[in-house]
Amino acid sequence: MVRFLSIVLACLVAVPVALADKRAAGDGSLSVAGASVRSLTLKGNGLIYGHIHQGTLTVQSYDAADTSAPQVSGATERIVGSAVVYSGTEIRFLLPNGRYSVRIDGTGIDISAVGKGTVVATGLGTDDDGTVSVDGSPPQQIGVLPASARFGVNPPPSSATVSGLGKGQSTGATSATSKDRGR
Numbered sequence: 647m648v649r650f651l652s653i654v655l656a657c658l659v660a661v662p663v664a665l666a667d668k669r670a671a672g673d674g675s676l677s678v679a680g681a682s683v684r685s686l687t688l689k690g691n692g693l694i695y696g697h698i699h700q701g702t703l704t705v706q707s708y709d710a711a712d713t714s715a716p717q718v719s720g721a722t723e724r725i726v727g728s729a730v731v732y733s734g735t736e737i738r739f740l741l742p743n744g745r746y747s748v749r750i751d752g753t754g755i756d757i758s759a760v761g762k763g764t765v766v767a768t769g770l771g772t773d774d775d776g777t778v779s780v781d782g783s784p785p786q787q788i789g790v791l792p793a794s795a796r797f798g799v800n801p802p803p804s805s806a807t808v809s810g811l812g813k814g815q816s817t818g819a820t821s822a823t824s825k826d827r828g829r
Contacts, residue, residue, distance in 0.1 A: 673761050674781040674798030681755035681776030681788055685768045689747045692761015692798070698737040701752015705730045705741070714742040762798030 673692060688694065691711075706729045708716055717740045721732035732739070741748070750757075755776065769775030769788040777785035780797040 672798060675779075676757065676759040676763065676765055676795075676797045677777075677779040677785070678755060678757040678765070678767075679777050679779075679785065680774065681757075681767070681778075682753040682770045682772055683751060683755060683767055683775065683788065684770055685766070685792075686750040686755065686757075687748070687766045688750075688757070688759065688763060690759060690761050690763015690797075691745045692759060692763065693740075693742055694746060694748070694757065694759040694761075695740040696738070696750075696755065696757035698739075698750060698752050699754020700735045701733070701737070701750060701755065703732040703737055703739055704749040705732070706747040706749060708741055708744055708746045708748075710742070710744040712743055714744070716741045759797065762796075764794055764796050766792055766794040768792045 676688075676690075676694075678686065678696070703718065703721065704726075705716065718732050719738050720736040721734035724731050724733075746763075753770075765778060765780075767778055767788045769790050771790040775788040775790070777787055778795055779785045780795045781799070786795075
C-alpha cells in the first residue's frame, strides 16, 4: 500500500510538470485548500488531481483527451446511473488531460487543476471551510452560501464580486446571481 501511494504521489508531481509544456495559451489554475464542503462541483477541461480526507468523489463524466485513465485510491467504488461514486477516507485522485464533471463532498479536501473550468462551492458553515484560489488570485474563503468561480478565463474578469467566497473581495470569480444578471 505504501508503495502504491508513493507511485501515485510521484505521478501527481510528474504529470503536471510533463503537461506544462502542452498547456494552451489562456489555461488557468484552480487551487482548493483545506475545504470542508457540503458540495464542491467542478466542470472543466484539463488536468485535475487532489486528496479528500473523508468524503465522496462522484465522477459524473470524464472524457479523456488521450489514452490516460482516471486514477483513484483509498475508496470503494460503485456505479450510480451514469456516474462513478468513490467513498472513503484518504482518497487520492487524478483525472489527467480531459473534459470532466465531478462533485465532491467531505472534509480535508485539497484540489489542484490546470486548464479551463468552473467551480461551485458550498461550505459546511464552520469557522474555516477552506479556501479557493483561481488563476493565481489570493485565496478566498468558502462560505455557507453557494459561490462559483471560473478559471482559465481569457481575460479574467477584473471586478467580479463573489458571494460566499472572501466576503465580497474582487477576484476572477463570480457568484451565480451576478453571473445570471449579466446575461
